[in-house]
Amino acid sequence: MDIQWREDQPIYLQLRDRVKGMILDGSLPEGEILPSVRQVASQFQLNPITVMKSYQTLVDDGIVEKKRGIGMYCLEGARNKLLEQEKLQFITEEWPRIVKQIRQLGIKPEELLRALESEE
Amino acid sequence: MSVLVKAKGLTKKYGRLYAVDDVDFEINAGRIVGLVGPNGAGKSTILKTILGLTGCTGDLHVLDKIPRRDRVSLMRDISYIADVAALPGWIRVDQLLTVMRNTHPAFDQGKSMEFLSGTDIHKSQRVRQLSKGMKTQLHLALVMGVNAKLLVLDEPTLGLDIIYRKKFYSQLLNEYFDEDRTILVTTHQIEEIEHILTDVLFIDRGKLILDMPTDDIASHFTQLTLDQHKAEQARLLQPLNEVGQLNKVVMVFRDADKSRLQALGQLSTPRLADLFVACIEGADHD
Numbered sequence A: 001m002d003i004q005w006r007e008d009q010p011i012y013l014q015l016r017d018r019v020k021g022m023i024l025d026g027s028l029p030e031g032e033i034l035p036s037v038r039q040v041a042s043q044f045q046l047n048p049i050t051v052m053k054s055y056q057t058l059v060d061d062g063i064v065e066k067k068r069g070i071g072m073y074c075l076e077g078a079r080n081k082l083l084e085q086e087k088l089q090f091i092t093e094e095w096p097r098i099v100k101q102i103r104q105l106g107i108k109p110e111e112l113l114r115a116l117e118s119e120e
Numbered sequence B: 001m002s003v004l005v006k007a008k009g010l011t012k013k014y015g016r017l018y019a020v021d022d023v024d025f026e027i028n029a030g031r032i033v034g035l036v037g038p039n040g041a042g043k044s045t046i047l048k049t050i051l052g053l054t055g056c057t058g059d060l061h062v063l064d065k066i067p068r069r070d071r072v073s074l075m076r077d078i079s080y081i082a083d084v085a086a087l088p089g090w091i092r093v094d095q096l097l098t099v100m101r102n103t104h105p106a107f108d109q110g111k112s113m114e115f116l117s118g119t120d121i122h123k124s125q126r127v128r129q130l131s132k133g134m135k136t137q138l139h140l141a142l143v144m145g146v147n148a149k150l151l152v153l154d155e156p157t158l159g160l161d162i163i164y165r166k167k168f169y170s171q172l173l174n175e176y177f178d179e180d181r182t183i184l185v186t187t188h189q190i191e192e193i194e195h196i197l198t199d200v201l202f203i204d205r206g207k208l209i210l211d212m213p214t215d216d217i218a219s220h221f222t223q224l225t226l227d228q229h230k231a232e233q234a235r236l237l238q239p240l241n242e243v244g245q246l247n248k249v250v251m252v253f254r255d256a257d258k259s260r261l262q263a264l265g266q267l268s269t270p271r272l273a274d275l276f277v278a279c280i281e282g283a284d285h286d
Helices: A011-024 A037-044 A048-060 A078-105 A110-120 B045-049 B095-105 B109-117 B132-145 B160-174 B214-220 B228-235 B258-263 B273-286
Strands: A065-066 A071-074 B003-014 B017-028 B032-034 B057-062 B078-081 B150-154 B184-185 B200-206 B208-214 B222-227 B241-246 B248-254 B264-267
Touching: A011 A078, A037 A048, A048 A065, A048 A071, A065 B208, A065 B214, A078 B222, B003 B045, B017 B184, B017 B200, B017 B208, B032 B045, B032 B248, B032 B273, B045 B057, B045 B150, B045 B184, B057 B200, B057 B258, B057 B273, B078 B132, B095 B109, B095 B132, B109 B132, B150 B160, B160 B228, B184 B200, B200 B214, B208 B214, B214 B222, B222 B228, B222 B258, B228 B248, B241 B273, B258 B264
Parallel strands: B032 B184, B032 B200, B078 B150, B150 B184
Antiparallel strands: A065 A071, B003 B017, B003 B057, B200 B208, B222 B248, B222 B264, B241 B248
């Protein structure tokens, strides 16, 4: 598998976000073992230290835990926890930007609601 | 952390030419170190001194031994894949394994066989019947059987197609490398291995111009992409180099004040290949 890493963010954070994405979309279910550091290093052609660093940030966030002799596994409740984090991030970081744009363009709330309804 | 290679004032002269000129560096256990430089920079000479294949002046210790003097005992703990595949064409794979078993005191044939079973190489094949990529895999199989502390790779994937190049590093990471093992690798295709490396040594014309863990690069080097008309302002902050790109200019800075750069354009971390060029051009200014 080949992926392009972006240059504006360290790779271990990009890898962390990928794992988070896998948990959010359900491809890595709670209770499931994460691919080993060796596997990930080999597959993505990364040095194992980068992969370990990435996994460590997930441990620090309380998303995964290390089981002796088995490896990292995804904690129960991880998905909800991530979802809450993502919601908070959206509301505090992305939403203000969008609001600003809405104001700049002079879009009225009813116009947005109408657009939303036609989506559904 | 244990130091595997320690060089101080390492120097090698060919006639009046300094191939390696007063170089200091250390390589720690459990690292993957890239020795990067243009042709004739002194990469291969440094590898040869580490392997004890050539003499040198200055202080050089490898696994607490002096390579030129203790070469035989050192070879128990070092594996080496050279850029030139040197295996004789007539030898069969099983014969090669026998030779290894009979000459290397610590050779584990089982490990080599296990690796070979995952390839298309058969025991009864002769080296000359193997493709270039398969020959490299055969080398790798032998390396797996030698429980070396230090693996030295000199342009290991030269002449291989992209599939085999990727495979080579995947197998290396998956089946060979662990925290007790150390890899020192030179390559021209730096883009392909930049994320594998834990440390880089940049060398140019015999001189070491950068020695840094790859994790520290982002905190020391900044790449700034900015509009032409702001270039003059940015030059005051002394970039290592600048490259024109369409209507933009790309500059690399060392230990610069990021908040001042931020105001001029877009910041990122330079890729190793770009950093290498910047370091060479930056060294030329001094």
